[in-house]
Amino acid sequence: MSLIEEFIRKESTSGMLLILATILALIFSNTFMEPLYQSFLHIPVEIRVGSLRLDKSLYHWVNDGLMAIFFLLIGLEVKRELLEGHLSSIKQIALPGFAAIGGMVVPAIIYLAFNINNPAAVNGWAIPTATDIAFALGILSLLGNRVPISLKIFLMALAIIDDLGAIVIIAIFYTTDLSTLSIVVALVSLTILIIFNILGVTKKAAYFIVGIILWISVLKSGVHATLAGVALAFTIPLTGKDGDKQTNSPLKEIEHSLHFWVAFFILPLFAFVNAGVDITEISLSQMAGSVPLGIMLGLFVGKQVGVFGFSWIAIKLKLATLPEGSNWVQLYGVSLLTGIGFTMSLFIVSLAFEDDSIFQYTDKLAILVASFLSGIVGYLILKIKKRTQ
Secondary structure, eight states: OHHHHHHHHHHHHHHHHHHHHHHHHHHHHTSTTHHHHHHHHTOEEEEEETTEEEEEEHHHHIIIIIHHHHHHHHHHHHHHHHHHSTTSSHHHHHHHHHHHHHHHHHHHHHHHHHHTTOTTTGGGTTGGGOOOHHHHHHHHHHTGGGSOHHHHHHHHHHHHHHHHHHHHHHHHHSOOSOOHHHHHHHHHHHHHHHHHHHTTOOOHHHHHHHHHHHHHHHHHHTSOTHHHHHHHHHHSOSSOTTSOSSSSOHHHHHHHHHHHHIIIIIHHHHHHHHOOOOGGGOOHHHHTSHHHHHHHHIIIIIHHHHHHHHHHHHHHTTSSOOOTTOOHHHHHHHHHHTTOOHHHHHHHHHHHOSSTTTTTTHHHHHHHHHHHHHHHHHHHHHHHSOOOO
Protein backbone atom coordinates (compact mmCIF):
# COMPACT_ATOMS: atom_id res chain seq x y z
CA MET A 1 0.00 0.00 0.00
CA SER A 2 2.91 2.38 0.58
CA LEU A 3 3.62 2.70 -3.15
CA ILE A 4 -0.05 3.45 -3.85
CA GLU A 5 -0.21 6.03 -1.09
CA GLU A 6 3.00 7.66 -2.33
CA PHE A 7 1.53 7.85 -5.84
CA ILE A 8 -1.71 9.37 -4.55
CA ARG A 9 0.18 11.88 -2.40
CA LYS A 10 2.24 13.08 -5.38
CA GLU A 11 -0.80 13.32 -7.63
CA SER A 12 -2.68 15.20 -4.93
CA THR A 13 0.08 17.80 -4.54
CA SER A 14 0.25 18.13 -8.30
CA GLY A 15 -3.48 18.80 -8.32
CA MET A 16 -2.98 21.74 -5.97
CA LEU A 17 -0.25 23.13 -8.24
CA LEU A 18 -2.59 22.77 -11.23
CA ILE A 19 -5.18 24.89 -9.42
CA LEU A 20 -2.54 27.55 -8.69
CA ALA A 21 -1.29 27.51 -12.31
CA THR A 22 -4.86 27.86 -13.59
CA ILE A 23 -5.58 30.81 -11.31
CA LEU A 24 -2.36 32.52 -12.42
CA ALA A 25 -3.21 31.93 -16.10
CA LEU A 26 -6.67 33.47 -15.60
CA ILE A 27 -5.18 36.45 -13.76
CA PHE A 28 -2.59 37.05 -16.47
CA SER A 29 -5.10 36.69 -19.32
CA ASN A 30 -7.74 38.96 -17.75
CA THR A 31 -5.64 41.89 -16.51
CA PHE A 32 -3.13 44.39 -17.84
CA MET A 33 -0.62 41.50 -17.93
CA GLU A 34 -2.40 39.87 -20.90
CA PRO A 35 0.15 41.14 -23.49
CA LEU A 36 2.96 39.72 -21.35
CA TYR A 37 1.11 36.40 -21.14
CA GLN A 38 0.65 36.24 -24.92
CA SER A 39 4.30 37.14 -25.49
CA PHE A 40 5.30 34.31 -23.17
CA LEU A 41 3.15 31.80 -25.08
CA HIS A 42 4.66 32.80 -28.41
CA ILE A 43 8.35 32.85 -27.45
CA PRO A 44 10.07 31.24 -30.46
CA VAL A 45 12.17 28.17 -29.64
CA GLU A 46 14.26 26.62 -32.40
CA ILE A 47 16.46 23.53 -32.55
CA ARG A 48 18.51 22.95 -35.70
CA VAL A 49 20.81 20.05 -36.55
CA GLY A 50 22.05 20.32 -40.14
CA SER A 51 18.99 20.42 -42.38
CA LEU A 52 16.72 19.20 -39.57
CA ARG A 53 14.87 22.15 -38.05
CA LEU A 54 12.31 22.26 -35.28
CA ASP A 55 10.94 25.79 -34.97
CA LYS A 56 7.89 26.21 -32.73
CA SER A 57 6.46 28.63 -30.19
CA LEU A 58 6.79 27.85 -26.48
CA TYR A 59 3.06 26.95 -26.47
CA HIS A 60 3.61 24.24 -29.10
CA TRP A 61 6.81 22.97 -27.45
CA VAL A 62 4.82 22.42 -24.26
CA ASN A 63 1.92 20.68 -26.04
CA ASP A 64 3.99 18.62 -28.48
CA GLY A 65 7.23 18.16 -26.55
CA LEU A 66 6.73 18.22 -22.80
CA MET A 67 3.37 16.47 -23.09
CA ALA A 68 5.13 13.61 -24.88
CA ILE A 69 7.03 13.09 -21.61
CA PHE A 70 3.71 13.14 -19.75
CA PHE A 71 2.38 10.44 -22.09
CA LEU A 72 5.61 8.49 -21.62
CA LEU A 73 4.84 8.43 -17.90
CA ILE A 74 1.23 7.38 -18.59
CA GLY A 75 2.49 4.57 -20.82
CA LEU A 76 4.88 3.35 -18.12
CA GLU A 77 2.11 3.41 -15.50
CA VAL A 78 -0.29 1.55 -17.79
CA LYS A 79 2.29 -1.13 -18.63
CA ARG A 80 3.24 -1.66 -14.98
CA GLU A 81 -0.39 -1.84 -13.86
CA LEU A 82 -1.19 -4.33 -16.64
CA LEU A 83 1.76 -6.57 -15.81
CA GLU A 84 1.70 -6.61 -12.02
CA GLY A 85 -0.59 -3.91 -10.68
CA HIS A 86 -4.28 -3.18 -10.31
CA LEU A 87 -5.08 -3.97 -13.93
CA SER A 88 -3.29 -7.32 -14.01
CA SER A 89 -6.33 -9.56 -13.55
CA ILE A 90 -9.92 -9.69 -14.82
CA LYS A 91 -11.24 -9.30 -11.27
CA GLN A 92 -9.17 -6.15 -10.65
CA ILE A 93 -9.87 -4.54 -14.01
CA ALA A 94 -13.60 -5.32 -14.16
CA LEU A 95 -15.15 -2.43 -12.23
CA PRO A 96 -12.80 0.39 -13.33
CA GLY A 97 -12.93 -1.03 -16.86
CA PHE A 98 -16.73 -0.89 -17.12
CA ALA A 99 -16.75 2.51 -15.39
CA ALA A 100 -14.16 3.93 -17.78
CA ILE A 101 -16.11 2.74 -20.83
CA GLY A 102 -19.28 4.37 -19.51
CA GLY A 103 -17.32 7.50 -18.67
CA MET A 104 -16.17 7.82 -22.29
CA VAL A 105 -19.28 6.69 -24.17
CA VAL A 106 -21.99 8.73 -22.39
CA PRO A 107 -20.16 12.12 -22.47
CA ALA A 108 -19.36 11.64 -26.16
CA ILE A 109 -23.02 10.91 -26.92
CA ILE A 110 -24.15 14.01 -25.00
CA TYR A 111 -21.65 16.22 -26.84
CA LEU A 112 -22.67 14.81 -30.22
CA ALA A 113 -26.35 15.30 -29.38
CA PHE A 114 -25.65 19.04 -29.26
CA ASN A 115 -23.17 19.24 -32.15
CA ILE A 116 -23.85 16.43 -34.63
CA ASN A 117 -25.12 18.92 -37.23
CA ASN A 118 -22.25 21.38 -36.71
CA PRO A 119 -19.32 20.34 -38.96
CA ALA A 120 -16.97 22.82 -37.27
CA ALA A 121 -17.73 21.45 -33.80
CA VAL A 122 -18.27 17.72 -34.26
CA ASN A 123 -14.53 17.00 -34.06
CA GLY A 124 -14.61 17.93 -30.38
CA TRP A 125 -16.65 14.89 -29.34
CA ALA A 126 -13.74 13.45 -27.31
CA ILE A 127 -13.22 16.58 -25.18
CA PRO A 128 -15.59 15.57 -22.33
CA THR A 129 -14.42 11.93 -22.26
CA ALA A 130 -11.28 12.61 -20.19
CA THR A 131 -10.53 12.49 -16.45
CA ASP A 132 -7.72 14.45 -14.77
CA ILE A 133 -6.23 12.03 -12.25
CA ALA A 134 -4.15 14.69 -10.46
CA PHE A 135 -7.12 16.97 -9.77
CA ALA A 136 -9.46 14.10 -8.83
CA LEU A 137 -7.00 12.48 -6.42
CA GLY A 138 -6.15 15.93 -5.07
CA ILE A 139 -9.75 16.39 -3.98
CA LEU A 140 -9.90 12.87 -2.52
CA SER A 141 -6.81 13.67 -0.46
CA LEU A 142 -8.67 16.55 1.21
CA LEU A 143 -11.16 14.03 2.60
CA GLY A 144 -8.52 11.95 4.39
CA ASN A 145 -9.78 8.63 5.76
CA ARG A 146 -13.41 9.47 5.01
CA VAL A 147 -12.75 7.74 1.69
CA PRO A 148 -11.44 4.14 1.84
CA ILE A 149 -8.20 3.35 0.02
CA SER A 150 -10.14 0.92 -2.20
CA LEU A 151 -12.07 3.83 -3.75
CA LYS A 152 -8.86 5.75 -4.33
CA ILE A 153 -7.43 2.71 -6.11
CA PHE A 154 -10.66 2.43 -8.12
CA LEU A 155 -10.36 6.07 -9.22
CA MET A 156 -6.66 5.66 -10.03
CA ALA A 157 -7.29 2.52 -12.13
CA LEU A 158 -10.28 4.14 -13.87
CA ALA A 159 -8.21 7.23 -14.76
CA ILE A 160 -5.38 5.07 -16.11
CA ILE A 161 -7.83 3.15 -18.35
CA ASP A 162 -9.34 6.52 -19.29
CA ASP A 163 -5.88 7.75 -20.33
CA LEU A 164 -5.37 4.60 -22.38
CA GLY A 165 -8.68 5.31 -24.11
CA ALA A 166 -7.55 8.88 -24.79
CA ILE A 167 -4.35 7.56 -26.35
CA VAL A 168 -6.35 5.32 -28.71
CA ILE A 169 -8.70 8.20 -29.58
CA ILE A 170 -5.79 10.54 -30.36
CA ALA A 171 -4.07 7.91 -32.50
CA ILE A 172 -7.19 7.14 -34.55
CA PHE A 173 -9.10 10.41 -34.78
CA TYR A 174 -6.61 13.26 -34.33
CA THR A 175 -4.01 12.83 -37.05
CA THR A 176 -3.32 15.20 -39.92
CA ASP A 177 -1.86 14.68 -43.39
CA LEU A 178 0.69 11.89 -43.08
CA SER A 179 4.31 11.96 -44.24
CA THR A 180 5.33 8.55 -45.60
CA LEU A 181 9.06 9.07 -45.01
CA SER A 182 8.56 10.16 -41.39
CA ILE A 183 6.25 7.23 -40.71
CA VAL A 184 8.84 4.81 -42.11
CA VAL A 185 11.53 6.31 -39.86
CA ALA A 186 9.15 6.06 -36.89
CA LEU A 187 8.37 2.41 -37.65
CA VAL A 188 12.08 1.56 -37.98
CA SER A 189 12.77 3.30 -34.65
CA LEU A 190 9.92 1.44 -32.98
CA THR A 191 11.16 -1.86 -34.41
CA ILE A 192 14.62 -1.22 -32.97
CA LEU A 193 13.09 -0.47 -29.56
CA ILE A 194 11.10 -3.72 -29.68
CA ILE A 195 14.27 -5.64 -30.60
CA PHE A 196 16.04 -4.03 -27.63
CA ASN A 197 13.25 -5.34 -25.40
CA ILE A 198 13.33 -8.86 -26.88
CA LEU A 199 17.12 -9.04 -26.52
CA GLY A 200 16.87 -7.98 -22.89
CA VAL A 201 18.63 -4.62 -23.26
CA THR A 202 18.31 -2.75 -19.97
CA LYS A 203 20.44 0.35 -20.67
CA LYS A 204 18.03 3.26 -20.35
CA ALA A 205 20.21 5.50 -22.53
CA ALA A 206 19.74 3.15 -25.52
CA TYR A 207 15.96 3.48 -25.29
CA PHE A 208 16.08 7.27 -24.91
CA ILE A 209 18.43 7.82 -27.88
CA VAL A 210 16.19 5.82 -30.21
CA GLY A 211 13.15 7.33 -28.46
CA ILE A 212 14.24 10.86 -29.42
CA ILE A 213 14.49 9.79 -33.06
CA LEU A 214 11.05 8.21 -32.72
CA TRP A 215 9.59 11.42 -31.27
CA ILE A 216 11.05 13.65 -34.02
CA SER A 217 9.82 11.33 -36.78
CA VAL A 218 6.34 11.08 -35.24
CA LEU A 219 6.27 14.87 -34.83
CA LYS A 220 7.04 15.26 -38.54
CA SER A 221 4.69 12.45 -39.63
CA GLY A 222 1.30 14.03 -38.95
CA VAL A 223 0.54 11.63 -36.09
CA HIS A 224 0.52 13.52 -32.79
CA ALA A 225 3.97 13.53 -31.21
CA THR A 226 2.72 12.54 -27.75
CA LEU A 227 2.03 9.02 -29.05
CA ALA A 228 5.78 8.53 -29.39
CA GLY A 229 5.99 8.72 -25.60
CA VAL A 230 3.43 5.93 -25.22
CA ALA A 231 5.13 3.74 -27.85
CA LEU A 232 8.50 4.20 -26.14
CA ALA A 233 7.01 3.35 -22.74
CA PHE A 234 5.62 0.03 -23.91
CA THR A 235 9.05 -1.11 -25.13
CA ILE A 236 10.90 -0.37 -21.88
CA PRO A 237 11.36 -3.62 -19.91
CA LEU A 238 9.88 -4.14 -16.46
CA THR A 239 12.50 -6.73 -15.55
CA GLY A 240 16.12 -5.70 -14.92
CA LYS A 241 19.23 -7.44 -16.18
CA ASP A 242 19.31 -9.81 -13.20
CA GLY A 243 15.60 -10.59 -13.49
CA ASP A 244 14.68 -8.30 -10.60
CA LYS A 245 11.40 -6.42 -11.03
CA GLN A 246 11.87 -4.29 -7.92
CA THR A 247 15.27 -2.67 -7.43
CA ASN A 248 16.71 -2.87 -10.95
CA SER A 249 13.60 -2.42 -13.11
CA PRO A 250 14.29 0.07 -15.95
CA LEU A 251 10.55 0.81 -16.21
CA LYS A 252 10.13 1.55 -12.50
CA GLU A 253 13.34 3.59 -12.32
CA ILE A 254 12.28 5.80 -15.24
CA GLU A 255 8.72 6.08 -13.92
CA HIS A 256 9.98 7.14 -10.49
CA SER A 257 12.40 9.69 -11.99
CA LEU A 258 9.80 11.22 -14.31
CA HIS A 259 6.99 11.47 -11.80
CA PHE A 260 8.42 14.47 -9.97
CA TRP A 261 9.06 16.47 -13.17
CA VAL A 262 5.68 15.64 -14.67
CA ALA A 263 3.70 16.34 -11.49
CA PHE A 264 5.51 19.50 -10.39
CA PHE A 265 6.72 21.07 -13.63
CA ILE A 266 5.23 19.75 -16.89
CA LEU A 267 1.55 19.60 -15.89
CA PRO A 268 1.50 22.96 -14.05
CA LEU A 269 3.27 24.59 -17.02
CA PHE A 270 0.78 22.96 -19.39
CA ALA A 271 -2.09 24.29 -17.29
CA PHE A 272 -0.58 27.77 -17.26
CA VAL A 273 -0.17 28.00 -21.05
CA ASN A 274 -3.55 26.41 -21.87
CA ALA A 275 -5.93 27.72 -19.21
CA GLY A 276 -5.50 31.42 -19.98
CA VAL A 277 -9.03 32.34 -21.09
CA ASP A 278 -10.14 35.97 -21.39
CA ILE A 279 -13.46 35.60 -19.61
CA THR A 280 -14.20 39.33 -19.91
CA GLU A 281 -14.91 38.77 -23.61
CA ILE A 282 -17.25 35.81 -23.08
CA SER A 283 -20.99 36.37 -22.55
CA LEU A 284 -23.59 34.07 -21.05
CA SER A 285 -25.24 33.74 -24.46
CA GLN A 286 -21.95 32.47 -25.89
CA MET A 287 -21.69 29.92 -23.08
CA ALA A 288 -25.16 28.70 -24.08
CA GLY A 289 -23.80 27.67 -27.47
CA SER A 290 -23.80 24.03 -28.55
CA VAL A 291 -20.05 23.49 -28.02
CA PRO A 292 -19.73 24.80 -24.44
CA LEU A 293 -23.05 23.19 -23.46
CA GLY A 294 -21.97 19.87 -24.96
CA ILE A 295 -18.68 20.02 -23.05
CA MET A 296 -20.16 21.13 -19.72
CA LEU A 297 -23.02 18.63 -19.75
CA GLY A 298 -20.74 15.92 -21.13
CA LEU A 299 -18.29 16.34 -18.26
CA PHE A 300 -20.62 17.19 -15.38
CA VAL A 301 -23.61 14.99 -16.32
CA GLY A 302 -22.22 12.48 -18.80
CA LYS A 303 -19.26 11.43 -16.70
CA GLN A 304 -21.23 10.76 -13.53
CA VAL A 305 -24.03 8.99 -15.39
CA GLY A 306 -21.62 6.90 -17.45
CA VAL A 307 -19.24 5.94 -14.64
CA PHE A 308 -21.86 5.31 -11.97
CA GLY A 309 -24.40 3.77 -14.36
CA PHE A 310 -21.99 1.30 -15.96
CA SER A 311 -20.55 0.47 -12.50
CA TRP A 312 -24.06 -0.20 -11.13
CA ILE A 313 -24.89 -2.48 -14.06
CA ALA A 314 -21.60 -4.39 -13.73
CA ILE A 315 -22.09 -4.91 -9.98
CA LYS A 316 -25.76 -5.90 -10.29
CA LEU A 317 -24.86 -8.41 -13.00
CA LYS A 318 -22.13 -9.73 -10.68
CA LEU A 319 -19.45 -8.91 -13.24
CA ALA A 320 -17.70 -6.77 -10.62
CA THR A 321 -17.93 -5.93 -6.92
CA LEU A 322 -18.29 -2.69 -4.98
CA PRO A 323 -14.86 -1.49 -3.72
CA GLU A 324 -14.17 -2.90 -0.24
CA GLY A 325 -15.36 -0.70 2.64
CA SER A 326 -17.30 1.66 0.35
CA ASN A 327 -20.97 2.24 -0.37
CA TRP A 328 -23.12 3.40 -3.28
CA VAL A 329 -23.15 7.04 -2.24
CA GLN A 330 -19.35 7.14 -2.06
CA LEU A 331 -19.12 5.46 -5.45
CA TYR A 332 -21.44 8.13 -6.83
CA GLY A 333 -19.29 10.86 -5.27
CA VAL A 334 -16.17 9.45 -6.94
CA SER A 335 -18.12 9.19 -10.21
CA LEU A 336 -18.75 12.92 -9.96
CA LEU A 337 -15.02 13.56 -9.55
CA THR A 338 -14.35 11.88 -12.90
CA GLY A 339 -16.03 14.90 -14.48
CA ILE A 340 -12.87 16.85 -13.71
CA GLY A 341 -11.50 16.71 -17.25
CA PHE A 342 -9.08 19.63 -17.04
CA THR A 343 -5.59 18.62 -18.29
CA MET A 344 -6.61 15.89 -20.74
CA SER A 345 -9.69 17.79 -21.92
CA LEU A 346 -7.64 20.95 -22.56
CA PHE A 347 -5.13 18.83 -24.44
CA ILE A 348 -7.81 17.26 -26.64
CA VAL A 349 -9.21 20.76 -27.34
CA SER A 350 -5.82 21.72 -28.80
CA LEU A 351 -6.07 18.70 -31.13
CA ALA A 352 -9.76 18.98 -32.02
CA PHE A 353 -9.73 22.69 -32.86
CA GLU A 354 -6.43 23.82 -34.38
CA ASP A 355 -7.61 27.44 -34.22
CA ASP A 356 -8.12 27.78 -30.49
CA SER A 357 -10.16 30.96 -30.94
CA ILE A 358 -12.76 29.40 -33.26
CA PHE A 359 -15.34 29.25 -30.44
CA GLN A 360 -14.11 32.40 -28.66
CA TYR A 361 -12.44 30.19 -26.03
CA THR A 362 -15.84 29.10 -24.69
CA ASP A 363 -14.66 25.50 -25.12
CA LYS A 364 -11.82 26.02 -22.64
CA LEU A 365 -13.99 27.95 -20.20
CA ALA A 366 -16.60 25.18 -20.38
CA ILE A 367 -13.94 22.66 -19.31
CA LEU A 368 -12.95 24.83 -16.35
CA VAL A 369 -16.57 25.38 -15.28
CA ALA A 370 -17.54 21.69 -15.56
CA SER A 371 -14.37 20.55 -13.81
CA PHE A 372 -15.01 23.03 -10.98
CA LEU A 373 -18.64 21.91 -10.55
CA SER A 374 -17.71 18.22 -10.65
CA GLY A 375 -15.00 18.74 -8.05
CA ILE A 376 -17.14 20.81 -5.67
CA VAL A 377 -20.25 18.60 -5.81
CA GLY A 378 -18.22 15.37 -5.63
CA TYR A 379 -16.30 16.69 -2.62
CA LEU A 380 -19.47 17.73 -0.79
CA ILE A 381 -21.18 14.35 -1.32
CA LEU A 382 -18.11 12.44 -0.11
CA LYS A 383 -17.68 14.75 2.88
CA ILE A 384 -21.30 14.44 3.98
CA LYS A 385 -21.40 10.68 3.61
CA LYS A 386 -19.18 9.07 6.25
CA ARG A 387 -17.04 6.11 5.43
CA THR A 388 -18.68 2.70 5.87
CA GLN A 389 -17.17 0.86 8.78
